Amino acid sequence: MVGVKDIVHVDGMPTCAGSDVPAEALAGAEASLVGRLREAGALVAGKTVTAEFAVTAPGPTRNPHHLGHTPGGSSSGSAAAVAAGMVPLAVGTQTIGSMIRPAAYCGVVGFKPTHGRISSDGVIPNAPTFDTVGLFAPDVASLAPAAAVLCDGWRPSGEGGEGGETEERRRPVLGVPLGPYLDRADAEARNSFEERAERLEDAGFTVRRVPFPDDFERVVAEQRVINRYELARTHAAWFPRHGERYRAQTVEAIREGQRLSHDAYAAALRARAAFRERLVAAMDRDGIDLWITPAATGPAPYGLKSTGDSVMSLPWSYAGAPALALPAGRAANSLPLGVQCVARPGVDERLLGWAPDVESVLVGPSAPV
Amino acid sequence: MDTSCVTAAARTCDRIDAADGEIQAFVPERGRRERLGREARAADERWGMRPGGRRCTGSWWA
Numbered sequence: 001m002v003g004v005k006d007i008v009h010v011d012g013m014p015t016c017a018g019s020d021v022p023a024e025a026l027a028g029a030e031a032s033l034v035g036r037l038r039e040a041g042a043l044v045a046g047k048t049v050t051a052e053f054a055v056t057a058p059g060p061t062r063n064p065h066h067l068g069h070t071p072g073g074s075s076s077g078s079a080a081a082v083a084a085g086m087v088p089l090a091v092g093t094q095t096i097g098s099m100i101r102p103a104a105y106c107g108v109v110g111f112k113p114t115h116g117r118i119s120s121d122g123v124i125p126n127a128p129t130f131d132t133v134g135l136f137a138p139d140v141a142s143l144a145p146a147a148a149v150l151c152d153g154w155r156p157s158g159e160g161g162e163g164g165e166t167e168e169r170r171r172p173v174l175g176v177p178l179g180p181y182l183d184r185a186d187a188e189a190r191n192s193f194e195e196r197a198e199r200l201e202d203a204g205f206t207v208r209r210v211p212f213p214d215d216f217e218r219v220v221a222e223q224r225v226i227n228r229y230e231l232a233r234t235h236a237a238w239f240p241r242h243g244e245r246y247r248a249q250t251v252e253a254i255r256e257g258q259r260l261s262h263d264a265y266a267a268a269l270r271a272r273a274a275f276r277e278r279l280v281a282a283m284d285r286d287g288i289d290l291w292i293t294p295a296a297t298g299p300a301p302y303g304l305k306s307t308g309d310s311v312m313s314l315p316w317s318y319a320g321a322p323a324l325a326l327p328a329g330r331a332a333n334s335l336p337l338g339v340q341c342v343a344r345p346g347v348d349e350r351l352l353g354w355a356p357d358v359e360s361v362l363v364g365p366s367a368p369v
Numbered sequence: 370m371d372t373s374c375v376t377a378a379a380r381t382c383d384r385i386d387a388a389d390g391e392i393q394a395f396v397p398e399r400g401r402r403e404r405l406g407r408e409a410r411a412a413d414e415r416w417g418m419r420p421g422g423r424r425c426t427g428s429w430w431a
Binding site: 001003006012013016041043044045046047048049059060061062064067071076077078080081084085086087 | 374377378381384385388389391392393394395396398401404405408409412416
């Protein structure tokens with residue numbers, strides 16, 4: 001049984017994308033990912049709530065761990081449905097932090113593969129060069145078979161190459177990216193993360209602490225240019241006809257994108273390509289297999305008017321890298337915290353192959369689900 | 370233990386009915402139980418009733 005985010009077209013179910021725009025205006029052919037899941041034997045339990053058009057305006061979903069807190073977003077319903085035990089698997093999407101953050105807030109595993117690794121046909125876009133389909137499940141063992149079904153060209157263990165058995169059996173070298181990026185986590189999340197990093201070292205993992213990225217504020221600015229420019233183009237046909245039905249946060253984001261020039265967008269794309277190269281070069285230079293970071297800036301904030309801050313996912317989504325949120329204890333208010341693992345673009349098999357070993361150390365005695 | 374897709378579908382609907390009034394993770398769907406029941410019967414027919422043959426009740430989406 002699988003929940004499917006309501007920006008993914010499923011035959012027989014209207015797609016409203018969390019909006020008041022008529023479903024007929026948004027209709028489209030069933031996403032091929034849904035066909036793959038059905039062919040593997042899955043049944044669609046239902047559509048799950050999304051922030052409007054997978055941007056920021058939240059839906060009604062509450063955090064199962066504390067109903068007064070946000071579950072995160074934009075894949076709010078998918079994360080909450082798994083956390084509440086309603087379904088053991090759910091499909092989400094991530095543009096910047098729309099899976100990793102809700103996974104952390106809800107205490108479940110969230111997998112955002114390399115950009116483009118799961119087909120996004122039949123999925124209403126947000127910013128297509130970021131948008132990535134992914135999965136939520138209670139643990140890595142439950143998630144991995146579904147990833148193998150959905151990811152193009154999946155190479156299971158033992159077949160060599162990037163997903164090879166030898167590489168997966170080797171313990172990954174972990175990297176902690178020091179600097180302005182990590183400083184965006186709040187004190188509680190940072191302290192918990194450091195404790196988890198030490199726990200991983202005690203368990204025999206090599207953990208290297210290195211400055212990265214050196215131009216974080218520029219990365220933040222450039223991703224916003226790409227994100228907003230593409231969002232405005234995604235809504236170029238719908239917005240003029242149905243804009244009065246859009247919520248203020250979405251309107252503001254689209255208007256921002258409309259004001260951006262193509263030259264600014266092209267420059268941001270070039271900057272992103274260069275960042276991707278620097279990311280891989282940094283991992284090569286320091287011998288890092290996986291970055292580990294807090295999966296969110298802290299536990300789920302109180303209230304339902306915001307889905308929280310996506311910044312901890314930002315550089316990795318910007319680079320199109322695969323990321324995994326793993327439950328990692330609880331905050332003082334008993335809400336879940338998570339650790340994010342990020343691999344080089346394209347090595348999704350290795351990320352999921354290494355993950356159970358990391359997961360077993362992170363969950364420890366205070367398993368959040 | 371009954372591991373048919375029909376039973377799994379009914380259990381899923383029970384869980385959604387019990388929890389989703391408060392959590393609101395799912396988009397409301399009229400006739401969810403009937404739809405899932407139909408799809409589950411078709412899956413049971415497709416995948417067979419022998420143990421291990423019912424893929425929708427495998428460990429990742431039972």
